[in-house]
Amino acid sequence: xxxxxxxxxxxxxxxxxxxxxxxxxxxxxxxxxxxxxxxxxxxxxxxxxxxxxxxxxxxxxxxxxxxxxxxxxxxxxxxxxxxxxxxxxxxxxxxxxxxxxxxxxxxxxxxxxxxxxxxxxxxxxxxxxxxxxxxxxxxxxxxxxxxxxxxxxxxxxxxxxxxxxxxxxxxxxxxxxxxxxxxxxxxxxxxxxxxxxxxxxxxxxxxxxxxxxxxxxxxxxxxxxxxxxxxxxxxxxxxxxxxxxxxxxxxxxxxxxxxxxxxxxxxxxxxxxxxxxxxxxxxxxxxxxxxxxxxxxxxxxxxxxxxxxxxxxxxxxxxxxxxxxxxxxxxxxxxxxxxxxxxxxxxxxxxxxxxxxxxxxxxxxxxxxxxxxxxxxxxxxxxxxxxxxxxxxxxxxxxxxxxxxxxxxxxxxxxxxxxxxxxxxxxxxxxxxxxxxxxxxxxxxxxxxxxxxxxxxxxxxxxxxxxxxxxxxxxxxxxxxxxxxxxxxxxxxxxxxxxxxxxxxxxxxxxxxxxxxxxxxxxxxxxxxxxxxxxxxxxxxxxxxxxxxxxxxxxxxxxxxxxxxxxxxxxxxxxxxxxxxxxxxxxxxxxxxxxxxxxxxxxxxxxxxxxxxxxxxxxxxxxxxxxxxxxxxxxxxxxxxxxxxxxxxxxxxxxxxxxxxxxxxxxxxxxxxxxxxxxxxxxxxxxxxxxxxxxxxxxxxxxxxxxxxxxxxxxxxxxxxxxxxxxxxxxxxxxxxxxxxxxxxxxxxxxxxxxxxxxxxxxxxxxxxxxxxxxxxxxxxxxxxxxxxxxxxxxx
Amino acid sequence: xxxxxxxxxxxxxxxxxxxxxxxxxxxxxxxxxxxxxxxxxxxxxxxxxxxxxxxxxxxxxxxxxxxxxxxxxxxxxxxxxxxxxxxxxxxxxxxxxxxxxxxxxxxxxxxxxxxxxxxxxxxxxxxxxxxxxxxxxxxxxxxxxxxxxxxxxxxxxxxxxxxxxxxxxxxxxxxxxxxxxxx
Numbered sequence: 001x002x003x004x005x006x007x008x009x010x011x012x013x014x015x016x017x018x019x020x021x022x023x024x025x026x027x028x029x030x031x032x033x034x035x036x037x038x039x040x041x042x043x044x045x046x047x048x049x050x051x052x053x054x055x056x057x058x059x060x061x062x063x064x065x066x067x068x069x070x071x072x073x074x075x076x077x078x079x080x081x082x083x084x085x086x087x088x089x090x091x092x093x094x095x096x097x098x099x100x101x102x103x104x105x106x107x108x109x110x111x112x113x114x115x116x117x118x119x120x121x122x123x124x125x126x127x128x129x130x131x132x133x134x135x136x137x138x139x140x141x142x143x144x145x146x147x148x149x150x151x152x153x154x155x156x157x158x159x160x161x162x163x164x165x166x167x168x169x170x171x172x173x174x175x176x177x178x179x180x181x182x183x184x185x186x187x188x189x190x191x192x193x194x195x196x197x198x199x200x201x202x203x204x205x206x207x208x209x210x211x212x213x214x215x216x217x218x219x220x221x222x223x224x225x226x227x228x229x230x231x232x233x234x235x236x237x238x239x240x241x242x243x244x245x246x247x248x249x250x251x252x253x254x255x256x257x258x259x260x261x262x263x264x265x266x267x268x269x270x271x272x273x274x275x276x277x278x279x280x281x282x283x284x285x286x287x288x289x290x291x292x293x294x295x296x297x298x299x300x301x302x303x304x305x306x307x308x309x310x311x312x313x314x315x316x317x318x319x320x321x322x323x324x325x326x327x328x329x330x331x332x333x334x335x336x337x338x339x340x341x342x343x344x345x346x347x348x349x350x351x352x353x354x355x356x357x358x359x360x361x362x363x364x365x366x367x368x369x370x371x372x373x374x375x376x377x378x379x380x381x382x383x384x385x386x387x388x389x390x391x392x393x394x395x396x397x398x399x400x401x402x403x404x405x406x407x408x409x410x411x412x413x414x415x416x417x418x419x420x421x422x423x424x425x426x427x428x429x430x431x432x433x434x435x436x437x438x439x440x441x442x443x444x445x446x447x448x449x450x451x452x453x454x455x456x457x458x459x460x461x462x463x464x465x466x467x468x469x470x471x472x473x474x475x476x477x478x479x480x481x482x483x484x485x486x487x488x489x490x491x492x493x494x495x496x497x498x499x500x501x502x503x504x505x506x507x508x509x510x511x512x513x514x515x516x517x518x519x520x521x522x523x524x525x526x527x528x529x530x531x532x533x534x535x536x537x538x539x540x541x542x543x544x545x546x547x548x549x550x551x552x553x554x555x556x557x558x559x560x561x562x563x564x565x566x567x568x569x570x571x572x573x574x575x576x577x578x579x580x581x582x583x584x585x586x587x588x589x590x591x592x593x594x595x596x597x598x599x600x601x602x603x604x605x606x607x608x609x610x611x612x613x614x615x616x617x618x619x620x621x622x623x624x625x626x627x628x629x630x631x632x633x634x635x636x637x638x639x640x641x642x643x644x645x646x647x648x649x650x651x652x653x654x655x656x657x658x659x660x661x662x663x664x665x666x667x668x669x670x671x672x673x674x675x676x677x678x679x680x681x682x683x684x685x686x687x688x689x690x691x692x693x694x695x696x697x698x699x700x701x702x703x704x705x706x707x708x709x710x711x712x713x714x715x716x717x718x719x720x721x722x723x724x725x726x727x728x729x730x731x732x733x734x735x736x737x738x739x740x741x742x743x744x745x746x747x748x749x750x751x752x753x754x755x756x757x758x759x760x761x762x763x764x765x766x767x768x769x770x771x772x773x774x775x776x777x778x779x780x781x782x783x784x785x786x787x788x789x790x791x792x793x794x795x796x
Numbered sequence: 797x798x799x800x801x802x803x804x805x806x807x808x809x810x811x812x813x814x815x816x817x818x819x820x821x822x823x824x825x826x827x828x829x830x831x832x833x834x835x836x837x838x839x840x841x842x843x844x845x846x847x848x849x850x851x852x853x854x855x856x857x858x859x860x861x862x863x864x865x866x867x868x869x870x871x872x873x874x875x876x877x878x879x880x881x882x883x884x885x886x887x888x889x890x891x892x893x894x895x896x897x898x899x900x901x902x903x904x905x906x907x908x909x910x911x912x913x914x915x916x917x918x919x920x921x922x923x924x925x926x927x928x929x930x931x932x933x934x935x936x937x938x939x940x941x942x943x944x945x946x947x948x949x950x951x952x953x954x955x956x957x958x959x960x961x962x963x964x965x966x967x968x969x970x971x972x973x974x975x976x977x978x979x
Contacts (some may be wrong), residue, residue, distance in 0.1 A: 118799070170971075364955060427876045427971045498966060504939065505947050505963040511926055512846070513902060513972050519850040520874055522840035528975060531840075536845075557927045563939050 040743075060171045097128070098378040116482045118230040118381050122475070125385020128710050132386070139390040144450040151380050152447070153328050154372035155226055156339050159250065160346030161369060167243045170529075174422050174430075175244060178438070179251035182414045183221055187259055189410045191217025194403065201398045208462055211267045218259035219452050220407060221471055224445030225249040225339075227474075230377055231443060231482045238495040241434055245441040253339035253447075254288035260451055261335065267459055280413040291337035295344025298327035302345070303352035303548040310550060316361035317368060318354060352548040355561070358567075380446045387449070388471055394464040403469045404476055407444075433492050440485055443477040444470075507562050574660075598623035621652070636679075831861055845925040849905045871896045876974035896961070898973045903960050913954040916940050 082089075101124050105112045111120065132139040168175070191214035198205040198213060228249045232242055240494050259622045262280045302323035309316045324345045331341035354362060415438050430438075452470045489496075517530040621746045832851060841847040854870045856861050862870075875893040890897060906914045906922060919940045927936065947955045947963045955963075 048856060125920060137866055146866055155883070210967070427974050428968065503946050503963065505943055508923070508926075508939075508943060509902070509960075509964055510967060510972070512906075512922065513967075513969075514843055515846045515926065516905065517874075517973065517975070519841055519844045519846055520871070522844065523835065524871070525849070525973065526975060557931070558938070559927055560931055563942070643858075 007134075013271065039221030093714075094374060094379065094382075094463055098375060098382055102374070102378055114483070116231050116234055116478075116486075118227065118377075119479050119482055121381035121479065122385040122388075125382040125387075126389055127385075129386035129389030133389055139386050141387045141390050142380070142446070142450065142453070144454045147380070147383075147446060147450045148332070149329075151248065151376045152226070153338075153342060154376045155229065156250070156328075156342045157346055158369040158373035159225065159229065159246070159325050160343035161320075161324075161350055161365075163343065163347055164239065164243065165347065167239050168247055169533075171240065171243060171247070174426065175247035175251060177418055177422055178244065178248040178415075180255055182248065182418055183223075183252040183255040184259075185217040185414045185418075186221030186407075187255075187408045189413070190218075190221055190403075190406050191215075193406045193410075194399075201396075204396055205399060209267075211263055211272075212460060212462065215260070215263035215267060215455075216403075216469075218256060218263055219448050220403065220444060220470055221410070222252050222256040222444070222447060223249040223442045224447050225253075226377060226380055226447070227443035227478055227482075228441060230381070231478075231485060232441065235486045235489050236497045237437065237489055238497055240428075240777055241437050241441075241494070243495070244434075245438055250339060250343055254291060254337040256451070257335070257337050258284045260288050261744065264459075265453075287335070287337050288340060290334065291331045291340035292344045294331045295327050295334060295341035295346075295756070296348050298323050298330070299345040299348030300339070300548070302349040303356075306349075306353045306356040307548060307550040309357065311752075312356050315362055316357045317364045320349065321368070323349070350417045352545070355549045384446055384449060384471075384474065387453075387709065388475075391467060391471075392464050393471075394462075394467045395468055396465055399465060400469045400472050404473055407473055411442045412439045415442075428758065430701075431744075433494055436492070437485075437489070437494055440481055440488065443481060444474050444562070445478070446474075449474060504563060504566060507559065511559060568685055571654060571657050574657045811974060840954075846905065849908075853905060854900070858914050870901075873898055874975045877970045893974070895969055898969055899961055899964065900957065902973070913952070913956050914946055914960065915954045919943060919955070 059445070098121075101121060105117055105120055129139045191210075194216060195208075195210045195213040196206045223245070225246065228246055232245065258280065262283070266276065269276070302319060305319050305323070306316065309319065326343055327341045327345040328338045332338040357365075415435055419430050419435045419438075448470050449467070452467050453461070455466065457463055460466070514530060514534070516536040521528050521531045822884070832855065835841060835854070836849040841851065844850070854867060869892065872892040877893055890892060903914070904910075906918055907917075908918055908921075920936055923936050923940060944953055944955060947959045949959055949962075950956070
């Protein structure tokens, strides 16, 4: 009724009104249609379905109209409609340019080792901007909206989600002092000095008031996380310095936000009273703590949601991203600190989400975050370059040079004084070398530029000059400081980051020391760092983990989780590196005589696999696995799990690897009676449908138990096994080694000469291994109901 | 106070000592002697997995009391390492709060039978205390095996003090095993 007129070809009366209407914008289109004279008086079309209309009018009019002598065009076979796709097209083009640039830098290694990537990107931006300007078009400027809403959040989320929590909390006091007091000092020192300069600087600068200068100071004084990340990532300095500078750049956002809004408001007041100042002081706490609170709330909700995602694994990463982004936007909504909200959300949700989601989702989150933040960073720097070319500039020598000079002085002075103060409270003092790096690493970046860009022309007519000065400082810090920091770090022999992974020893002993120190602190009655950490951990274990982590992972102690993660990583590495015949070199030859012999375990005997059953299994696997290589797998996005071939292959590889570990363990260690229990790995595997983590559910009666008998005279391969062991242990009684799944294999038949192509890893693999593999390939008479055993016929 | 064998007995140490001792000593009736029960009365120590071992570390061999001097000796391990101490002459006895002595203190808490080695059993005991009851024995066993495998260099399937030190070389023991007090 009211809508249908819009779908019919427009009536002749209406035609006159809009032959020259533009194709894309909608509102003008509505206006004429809202006043239909020729139609029924009561039919005022309500909300017009806007979708069909533009397309209706963007193409040349298909219907020949009576009374209109329009020349008939031939039916357009090919047409160009740039306006239709303009915005997404340009965005994609820019992003593509950014990625190609990144690619290019790494193809030319010599340049990228001297000049940090951020500098190169700014230069590229300058060139591109110059190109666009030369062509005659107006190059785009980095709009503050786009920067703050789209480009900045991925970088901050990446930083917050992967924030190394231990060094961060250990140095939190130092970081906070640098962030809050340091930024305040910078802002006021700089603002005050610039005011003095302006007063003395001649007629061009005299009119700039104190508040405007203070505002300028607060914009330029904040250390920028994007620039710091970009430069510090490449120089690999030690963890402490990295977290100090980086943490400072993240946490000073609250101060910057408060000061910026404060001075912006004040600039429009005629008088600033004490009450305003007190309110400003109060607002700092509101902004920072409010931001953190918002982040924590969203983090908890995200963790809670992830508890239930075991059936829809595909969208798990999306929850993480969306909740974090919502936290950022909600904080920005209330003028709270969006960066702190984002960091808090990432930090809070991470331990619980990682316990709940599958391995694949974890990888997805990691790679998506890295990808987005990388692209964002590249775009930011390119746009900085372009905006430099595109923007209006007003160069005033005095102002700019003195800004630069005082920025540096303010930073150095601030760091020196604060470090002297902080060192009174630190156990590990900050050396002068550290102080130098901290001061030198205070880079300014795109946040300062965007904040300056946001300034209103009406209140601040010297905005162009401010922008010029800001850009100059940014260029100086990024180019000069960014380029020279690497040789300086080498020259001063600053400690670099240690690349080695944390060993399980470190983990155990660190926890041990934690408990020890907590105990000592309790004896002294001193409620220090360890005491509160211990209390938080207990609270976490008792209440929070139960709510937020699904299933039995909630009871898994941290040590066990660490151990499992490490084992998994090792398994994956082994598989990826080909894994064949490569026994890790950390195998130590343990002389077994020192170890107290333990009681022999009960030997569970099960019928070994019959030959034809083995043959059948092998045949099925061979045919199916060969097919995998030829097929082009089409993914059904609704069921990521249901890919039996990939799953089978992965299981195969994992079993092989486990078999290898089994053998290695048996060669070296004392064994423990195999007594099965539902280990967290398995329950996690059941919850997550990740094939790599899958292991069949144990059942003491039904699973085939495999024991290798190294000293048994019948098995010919016993000679090989004993030859790997150190001398003097050939008399060791056979002892089945426990495994994560308690799977132990008894090898009864003599080794068969034939080996499969599919399974043959190489010459170094012993026949017993192959036999174990073949036997292990049978998942057991009672397969896991959810996973199913696709390559074993049911009812076996 | 010449109670401690420290080279620098500045006022801060005295303050530190008095502050922390006050909490316990106020519960005392019989002078400057500590008994095991006094320690065991501290509620937080009861839930600490290492509570008993820590208490035992304060008491010298076989005795049931510790005097003030002994108490302070044990606590002195946890003083932060001062910068000026590092450059002191090497002639004197190593101060109690040096890195090596701190690590030795921790090592002694592992090594109950005092054979200068952390055997697999001792490690298992500690793991069991830290991890709780939910984990199976052989899982803990495999963790203990792995731990010993990583650390062991002379092949005796136990962790000696030197190996212990080597494993913890990347951990910032000076910071971890120090308690900050008023300065």
